Amino acid sequence: MTELAGLTLAAPVLVASGCGGTGRELAAYGPLADLGGFVTRSITLNPRPGGPLPRIAETPSGLVHAVGLQNPGLEPFLATELPWLAQQGTRVVVSIAGSSLGEYAELARRLGRSPGVSAIEVNLSSPDAPTTGVFDVREPFHAASVVAAVHRDLPRGVPVLAKLRTDVVRVVESARTVLDAGADAVVVGNALPAAMPDGRQAGLSGPAILPVALRCVAEVCAELPGAQVVGAGGITSADDARSFLAAGAVAVQLGTALLHDPTAAARIVADLHDVVPEPTID
Amino acid sequence: MTQTPRRGPVHVTGELLATKKVGAYHHLTLVAPGVADGFRPGNFVAISVGESRLARRSFWIHRVKPVGGYGAALELVVEATGPGATWLTRLAPGARLEVTGPLGRPFALPKEPVSCLLVGDGYAAAPLFPLAERLRERDCPVTLLVAGSDEAHLLSALEARRSARAVTVVTADGSVGRKGTVADAVDEVLARAGAEVVYAAGPVPTLHAVAAAAEAHGAWSQTALERPLTCATGLCQGCVVPVVGEDGVSRTVRACHDGPVLRGDRVRWADLGADLGQVR
Numbered sequence: 001m002t003e004l005a006g007l008t009l010a011a012p013v014l015v016a017s018g019c020g021g022t023g024r025e026l027a028a029y030g031p032l033a034d035l036g037g038f039v040t041r042s043i044t045l046n047p048r049p050g051g052p053l054p055r056i057a058e059t060p061s062g063l064v065h066a067v068g069l070q071n072p073g074l075e076p077f078l079a080t081e082l083p084w085l086a087q088q089g090t091r092v093v094v095s096i097a098g099s100s101l102g103e104y105a106e107l108a109r110r111l112g113r114s115p116g117v118s119a120i121e122v123n124l125s126s127p128d129a130p131t132t133g134v135f136d137v138r139e140p141f142h143a144a145s146v147v148a149a150v151h152r153d154l155p156r157g158v159p160v161l162a163k164l165r166t167d168v169v170r171v172v173e174s175a176r177t178v179l180d181a182g183a184d185a186v187v188v189g190n191a192l193p194a195a196m197p198d199g200r201q202a203g204l205s206g207p208a209i210l211p212v213a214l215r216c217v218a219e220v221c222a223e224l225p226g227a228q229v230v231g232a233g234g235i236t237s238a239d240d241a242r243s244f245l246a247a248g249a250v251a252v253q254l255g256t257a258l259l260h261d262p263t264a265a266a267r268i269v270a271d272l273h274d275v276v277p278e279p280t281i282d
Numbered sequence: 283m284t285q286t287p288r289r290g291p292v293h294v295t296g297e298l299l300a301t302k303k304v305g306a307y308h309h310l311t312l313v314a315p316g317v318a319d320g321f322r323p324g325n326f327v328a329i330s331v332g333e334s335r336l337a338r339r340s341f342w343i344h345r346v347k348p349v350g351g352y353g354a355a356l357e358l359v360v361e362a363t364g365p366g367a368t369w370l371t372r373l374a375p376g377a378r379l380e381v382t383g384p385l386g387r388p389f390a391l392p393k394e395p396v397s398c399l400l401v402g403d404g405y406a407a408a409p410l411f412p413l414a415e416r417l418r419e420r421d422c423p424v425t426l427l428v429a430g431s432d433e434a435h436l437l438s439a440l441e442a443r444r445s446a447r448a449v450t451v452v453t454a455d456g457s458v459g460r461k462g463t464v465a466d467a468v469d470e471v472l473a474r475a476g477a478e479v480v481y482a483a484g485p486v487p488t489l490h491a492v493a494a495a496a497e498a499h500g501a502w503s504q505t506a507l508e509r510p511l512t513c514a515t516g517l518c519q520g521c522v523v524p525v526v527g528e529d530g531v532s533r534t535v536r537a538c539h540d541g542p543v544l545r546g547d548r549v550r551w552a553d554l555g556a557d558l559g560q561v562r
Binding site for chain 1: 290291292293330333334335336337338380382509510512513515516517518519520522534539555558561
């Protein structure tokens with residue numbers, strides 16, 4: 001069992017935001033209850049149609065993506081997606097994104113009261129924020145002000161996870177600042193800021209960014225002992241997950257791997273259970 | 283139109299049994315346990331093409347056939363236009379492949395034995411052959427319109443003659459059949475067949491022309507779209523298609539999960555943007 005921000009998780013592996021569809025598509029391949037949790041795509045107050053095509057381009061060991069935070073908006077999410085997710089026997093973490101502090105606060109207020117929401121993940125690291133119009137977190141104090149707004153409006157008992165950019169230079173300072181502002185754990189991290197072949201703002205995900213994410217996780221864990229860190233970035237195997245856990249993460253999130261293999265999360269959970277026997281010395 | 287509930291997709295390790303070059307295409311035969319069981323014409327499979335290429339490659343299921351000792355095998359038609367598809371066509375028999383399927387919403391079949399026109403352009407004609415068989419089982423007269431840029435890009439025109447009452451072939455260079463495109467021929471073929479339902483698979487301009495012709499003739503159209511799929515399983519939102527819903531409200535759907543077969547009169551063809559085709 002894994003303890004994250006006061007929650008007990010069935011496994012130290014969660015579905016990362018934006019890579020599990022509505023949950024139903026993934027559940028076709030295996031029960032979500034086997035996983036540590038399901039993080040929804042980022043939900044905004046109003047519906048967002050998303051960006052123009054092409055939205056995704058393949059790069060070596062990576063995907064560049066500019067989906068533009070497509071989502072149905074809060075009301076349809078509460079009416080049609082959340083009730084189903086809440087019945088799947090997994091921890092439901094709702095990712096939120098807003099264009100202002102007021103929007104973040106309202107999202108927190110409404111979601112915090114909704115049955116079935118285990119935690120809120122605040123998306124502070126959208127790689128294409130200037131294009132998408134969500135609150136552009138450029139400085140750690142921007143992140144802290146969002147987390148404070150969310151924290152203030154959430155009922156007690158609903159923890160806040162702050163999802164940070166894997167910016168090796170700033171990540172420790174960012175983590176410290178959001179934890180001080182009331183975050184219960186940090187998720188390190190999101191897609192790296194990148195560009196589509198035509199120059200549009202985008203994010204880079206996949207195994208290509210794993211070493212960067214691992215470095216960030218290691219630094220945060222080393223500098224902020226006691227902080228709860230969830231690692232994310234290019235994990236595709238149990239060995240990858242073990243690297244993040246060994247660096248000090250309490251759990252990992254899986255994103256791009258699911259786009260390549262919808263059974264990846266369940267497979268890694270199972271592989272992590274297979275304890276490697278200690279070498280015996282005669 | 284009826285649609286029986288389909289069984290869910292599976293993600294399995296399959297094995298390539300054979301690769302045969304036919305014209306410009308490669309016909310791949312593979313076994314993937316469980317994928318063939320729920321197959322309906324219009325379904326496709328997603329295949330991983332190496333560890334470092336993260337986007338899946340999606341292919342229409344052309345045929346499901348029994349193979350001694352293996353249960354059912356799948357036949358896919360692959361045009362080696364990109365690095366992933368090229369990699370796939372160069373694999374030796376016996377290669378292991380990660381396969382997900384059957385995926386997507388298949389063609390809806392008519393309840394009554396009505397006349398049907400099937401329009402296939404290039405390798406995308408692949409799903410129409412198993413469809414023709416299902417329609418004939420339902421006593422639907424089948425007319426085929428098969429198109430390609432040239433003879434090498436015509437899919438199984440000979441076989442087409444066996445499964446349809448009438449076959450029209452068009453090629454862009456006139457090397458076989460009539461010279462021209464689907465758009466040039468579809469009105470006339472549709473009128474001659476008196477088709478009440480038109481099924482089409484091919485590039486966006488072809489599908490748009492078919493949908494428009496069907497609408498003009500008062501026929502239903504079922505169009506199988508090829509969009510740039512990344513996950514192919516409904517997760518990534520990379521393949522959205524603008525449609526008008528039953529309620530008259532515009533929205534987007536995912537080609538992989540809500541399609542690939544969509545009603546031609548529901549797709550907002552003018553808003554589809556560039557004809558991006560499949561990721562290869």
